[in-house]
Every structure is written in C-alpha cells, then in structure tokens.
Amino acid sequence: MVKRTTARAVSHRSASPTRSAAVLQLKVTQSDLLARVRGYPYRVIEILGRQTLAELAEAILDSFDFEHDHLYGFYDNLKNWPASAEKYEWFEDDDLVTDSWFKHDALSVRDTKVSNVFREPKQKMLFLYDYGAEHRFIVQFLRAVPDDGESIFPLVIEAVGDPWPQYPDWDEEDVDSGVQG
Numbered sequence: 001m002v003k004r005t006t007a008r009a010v011s012h013r014s015a016s017p018t019r020s021a022a023v024l025q026l027k028v029t030q031s032d033l034l035a036r037v038r039g040y041p042y043r044v045i046e047i048l049g050r051q052t053l054a055e056l057a058e059a060i061l062d063s064f065d066f067e068h069d070h071l072y073g074f075y076d077n078l079k080n081w082p083a084s085a086e087k088y089e090w091f092e093d094d095d096l097v098t099d100s101w102f103k104h105d106a107l108s109v110r111d112t113k114v115s116n117v118f119r120e121p122k123q124k125m126l127f128l129y130d131y132g133a134e135h136r137f138i139v140q141f142l143r144a145v146p147d148d149g150e151s152i153f154p155l156v157i158e159a160v161g162d163p164w165p166q167y168p169d170w171d172e173e174d175v176d177s178g179v180q181g
Contacts, residue, residue, distance in 0.1 A: 022049050022144040023153065024118055028060050028127070030164050031136040035078035035126070041161030047154040048147065049115030053088050056114055059154035060127055060137060064163040070130035073106060074117065078126045078138060086125075088112050135166065 029042035043063040047056055057072055073089035075081040089106040117125065118141035127137040 022115075023047065023147050023151075024049050024114055024144055025142040025157070026056070026114075026118065027140045027142055028063070029138045029140075030064065031078075031126075031138045033079070033134075033136070035136070035138060037138050041163050042158075043156050043160075044142070044158035045154050045156055046145075046151070047114055049113060049144070051114055051153065053109035053112045053114060053117060054090070055154060056139075057090075057109060057127065057129075059156070060139070061129065063156045063159065064137075064166075066129065066135070066163075066166040070132075072109075072127065072129040074109065074139070075126045075128060078124060081126055081128050084126075086117075088117065130166075133166075135164075 023046045026045050026047065027042055028045055029037040030040045031037050032040075041064070043060070045056070045059050045063060047059060053074055057074075058068065060066075061068055071090045073081070073087055073091070075084035076086040077084040081087075087106040088109050089104075090109055091104060091106060118139075121141055121143055123141045125139045127139050129135040129137070
C-alpha cells in the first residue's frame with residue numbers, strides 16, 4: 001500500500017535563501033545494501049539549516065516509525081560506509097567510546113548543523129541506523145526554501161509507501177526456513 005501525504009504546499013517558494021537561515025528539504029528513502037531507492041518508501045522532511053544532524057536523525061526515525069534505541073551515523077559513501085571520507089556519528093557523543101584504543105575520526109551529530117553537511121542540491125548522504133542490523137536510508141538534499149515563520153521543524157511534508165519495519169515479525173515457520181516476513 002502506498003500512502004502519500006503532504007503537510008503544506010511548497011511550490012510557490014523561491015530557492016534563494018541562505019542555507020543556515022533557510023529550511024532544507026531532504027528526501028529520505030529506505031535503501032538496500034547497494035544504495036538502491038527506486039520504488040522504496042520515502043519521506044520528504046523539512047528542517048532548519050541551523051538544526052543538528054541529531055535532530056534530523058530523530059525526525060527520520062520518527063517518520064519511519066523506528067524506535068530510538070541504537071547508534072547511528074551519516075556517511076558520504078553510500079555503499080561502503082566505513083570507507084567514507086565525510087562522516088558524522090553518535091559514537092562521537094557517546095561516553096562509552098572514549099577508550100584510547102578506539103580509532104575514531106568522525107564528527108559529532110550533536111555539534112554539526114544540517115546546513116554544514118548538505119551544501120548543494122542533489123547531494124546525498126547515507127544515514128545508517130543500528131550498526132548490527134544496518135538499516136540504510138539515503139538522504140538527498142532537494143532544495144533550500146525560506147522559513148514561513150509559522151511551522152515547527154523538523155516537519156514531514158510528504159510520506160510515500162509503508163515503511164519497512166525496524167523489527168520484522170518472525171514466526172516459528174520463518175525461523176525454521178530462514179525467511180523473514
């Protein structure tokens with residue numbers, strides 16, 4: 001079943017505001033290991049450029065009905081996230097990973113503004129949630145639009161498709177056959 005919702009019309013807006021003062025429209029699509037998105041569930045989220053990647057992550061998880069119970073990161077390599085040159089992670093904000101043996105070169109999602117990451121329209125980043133299950137979302141910067149002064153951000157303005165579940169239902173027959181359903 002495909003569901004499409006739109007919170008407000010956006011076609012009348014110009015695309016010339018500065019990114020930090022503007023609202024960024026981002027298309028977030030559930031993806032597979034090969035970064036494919038065609039026909040997959042997606043959401044269009046508006047967020048202020050001055051808001052953080054942590055706030056964006058929360059909006060993504062909420063819009064796809066996921067719980068906030070795992071670590072996550074944003075990566076510029078859509079297919080091979082460990083090889084990313086640009087990365088922003090919750091690990092950087094976690095007191096549990098301060099050991100000297102832990103090699104870490106990512107920036108903090110709590111300290112990084114969305115406008116500092118999404119700089120050009122069509123730019124994409126991988127949002128990887130739960131490093132065990134590796135739930136993947138491709139986040140694409142669509143455009144910057146002016147703030148209407150009335151909306152509370154982040155805001156889902158479009159939702160297409162039923163989201164894939166965070167925790168798929170398993171029954172005994174599926175477990176025996178190795179099929180997830």
